[in-house]
Amino acid sequence: MxxxxxxxxxxxxxxxxxxxxxxxxxxxxxxxxxxxxxxxxxxxxxxxxxxxxxxxxxxxxxxxxxxxxxxxxxxxxxxxxxxxxxxxFSNYGDDHILTKEQSVAQITQNRADSFYEPQDSVTYFTYVYLRSGVTQATQEDFRFYLVDPNGKSFVSWVGLENPLTEDDPQFQYGERDANGVPASINEWKLVPPQGFGQTLQGLNLSAPPYQIRLTQLQLLQRRFVSKQLAPRFAYSAENDTITDIQTGEEYRNEKGYFVFGDGDTQKRLSPGFAALIGMDKIVRVITDERIRDPFFRVFIWTIVFATGTVFTTFALGLIFALVLNAKFLPGKVIFRTLLIIPYAVPFWLSVTSWRGLLSVNGPLNDLMVQLLGRPVNPFADPTSAKVMVLLVNLYLGFPYMMLLSLGALQSIPSDMYEASMIDGANDRQQFQFITLPLLLLAIGPLLIASFAFNFNNFVLIELLNNGGPPIASDTVAGHTDILLSYTYRLAFGGGRGADYGFAAAIGIFIFLIVGTITFFNFRFTRQLEEVSKNV
Amino acid sequence: MKKFFRFSLLLAIVAMLAGTVAPAFAQDPTATPFEPVPSEEGVLTIWINLERVAVIEEIGKEFEAKYGVPVRIQTMGFGDVRNNFNIAAPAGEGPDIIIGAHDWIGQLYSNGLLAPIELSDELKAKFDPVSLDGFTYEGKLVGLPYQTEAVAVYYNKDLMPDGVPATWAETVDLAKKLVADGKAEAGLGLNPDYYHNHALFTGFGGGVFGRDEVGAYDPKNVLLDSEGSIAAAAELDRLVKEGVLKDGLGYDQLRDLFKSGKLAMWITGPWALLDIRTTDIKFGVAPIPMMAQTPKPFVGVQGFMVNALSKNLLLAQAFLTEFIATDENMVKIIKAQPGIPAYTPIIDEVADADIQGFAASVANGEPMPAIPEMSAVWNSVGSAITLIIQQKEAPDKVMTDAAKAIRDEIAKSN
Structure with missing residues (x-):
């Protein structure tokens, strides 16, 4: 070009x-x-x-x-x-939220049992001194004034081999308060301790054979409490193992945990971490009979629900569109506006309103009591629950189909109708051979989209009746659960909380199913297009 | 061109599909409009649900005035605090402190996101033991409780001038009589979920998990098909057969019935209190009547938890133990919204008759298990109770099935 x-x-x-x-x-x-x-x-x-x-x-x-x-x-x-x-292919989910680095840091540094307090450990009240004029403080900019339980005092800082006694000649102290705490040590000034959380976090003052670590902040006394502690675990990057220093047990990295031993006596260090663990989750979807058994019934209902919704919403939408398209109808604009309302109201608002309207002491049931003498609970019976779900979705979905059909009807050339009238076709024949095929040609792909959308219409099911009523107490599936809401219950109501790896594994299966159905649907519309060429 | 059109259409549909599937699995915090305010050195960040925001803000201002550390509050929906924290904290975008329920700790501590809190023995003695028990996980205290709650019986004083009878059997008889006499539309309201029914289960000698030697819940010891649990399920079945309990009455329906004076007794927690007080109904609150054993309702504990990955770890802990756990601030917190204080020295100052009624129920109760395995329980036992209420299956069968499914689920996910 x-x-x-x-x-x-x-x-x-x-x-x-x-x-x-x-x-x-x-x-x-x-x-x-x-x-x-x-x-x-x-x-x-x-x-x-x-x-x-x-x-x-x-x-x-x-x-x-x-x-x-x-x-x-x-x-x-x-x-x-x-x-x-x-x-x-991972174990990502509760218990396996952190990265391996974070998990190792937690185990070796941050947990209550990362360190142990030796028998002869000493506790110090610890005052913090910051070098004058420093704005962006690092751990090296601090001096620490340590007071042991006998009232003996030391000065220490990061990198110093052993705390120095107070009377070391290199120190000159400022004025002392009632407790004998000096206001300064050389050019380091006493500061309130609360502002240096992260900077002092993990502070490690050497005091062989132990480490002095900050364990508590005392706001009122403006000081920390620190203790001589010994690390409990050592991580070896080379072997990817964590060793318990006290017992010598070596924990190996296995499927998102550091573990020691095998079988029932296996010990593992918490927290675990996210890791790729292979086919475990996918195998579980296929082999676990508690998942497989309800799967088919849920699948069938999902198909019924999605096709049923497409069919009913399209049929009702088309009927309204035909009526609104009729030339003789007065007040068209008002009707059209009124009919679009269900589509304009936010989805979740409509669904929760229906939930309230249909409940046992809701207004619709007051009517039922008048008519039948007893309330009807559409949430309790499997069949009525399914009908209810379809009807509510019909209410929500028909305006969209009506809008589509209205548009498509306008685009059918009127000379076709004139030609057919000359040929002697009646209204039914006109509809069957002209309107419907041309309409389907235009909105067929959108019907498929609607199918795919409703196949995964999690929000409706979850908001309206949570997939109930229950099928049995040994499965999480309810009678109106669709595949996606069933997946949600499986993955987030498991034995250890949320399991995203498992959810993703089921998600892949659902993707394959919807993908296949969509593929065949497109084949079908293509055939329709070929038919239309002959019209 | 046609081919391209078809391709882009397919693309649009696949994208839409992915768009509908993806949110269910969405993991990154940016996928939601939520923008976390993360922990920052020298500033205390607190995530809180929409309750009690004003009082925590006020306390935060006082803290800043006293210690020069600003306290920043971010509010979100109740469940959102937990979910957002679970996602944001590992990414380093969590706050220093969250306020939430004790049953979160199993998940959050196992995930490595909570730091232990140390209380002096003197301070410990000031807290209701059940509240500390609730916030203890694997032997460590990982939250500072401020409030407890448990279900009790709300009763309509006009319908029941003598109050709630001492025993369960008498209570059920009274419920039936009130309906038979046409005084009430329903005698007794009980939500069809395990949370509200735990008192009944323990009253008949059942329960959900046994306890191990140190008193922690043992996920390997499922009690839901024990003799006592099956007896409790049979009692539910009897109550339905005799017309005391009816299907289709969930929390909203029972609340409306009670507020309109048509329900004589309703077993639920203090969260309904403010709502009922908006009506003219004269009501009282009483502990759950005696069954074969003392019924132990689940106790929920609300408290403060510290992010293990916080940038102000020691400061956050000190804020809780030195500043929050004081008579003055605990009174403020509870007065902001009526509740049962976990910090006992202030009980007479903050508790009215209704709160005392709930406190009596809490005293009988046991903490709701915080172990993550509990997530396998709600659905199955909820279904079991619903199936009994709907009279779809025999009570012993639903309990045996549920217990078996829960054992399976727990074994598989460990």
């Missing part, structure tokens, strides 16, 4: 817009790399470079419109799928 050379304003506009884009892209790439995922940051950076190339070189013009679509697909589709896949 031969391009005309750009005018100056056009070139300027392009450069400015590209500059703005680059600023945003760099900002995103940096934040994502730092805070979320380096991989995602790199992807964004690569995409930004390609965009710059494409928009600056005229010979790549054809790619201009494809690149954004490609980038969207990678960021919104491929990346989440890849991420889910990785999570499915």
């Amino acid at each position: 031969k391009l005309s050379p750009l005018s100056l304003p056009a070139l300027l506009t392009r450069v400015v817009l590209l500059g703005i884009f680059d600023v945003v892209a760099i900002w995103m790439a940096v934040t994502f790399t730092q805070r979320i995922s380096p991989l995602l940051g790199i992807l964004i950076a690569v995409f930004a470079i390609i965009v710059n190339l494409v928009f600056l070189r005229d010979d790549l013009f054809a790619w201009r419109w494809i690149i954004p679509a490609m980038a969207g697909m990678v960021l919104l589709v491929i990346y989440p799928i890849g991420y889910s896949l990785i999570v499915a």
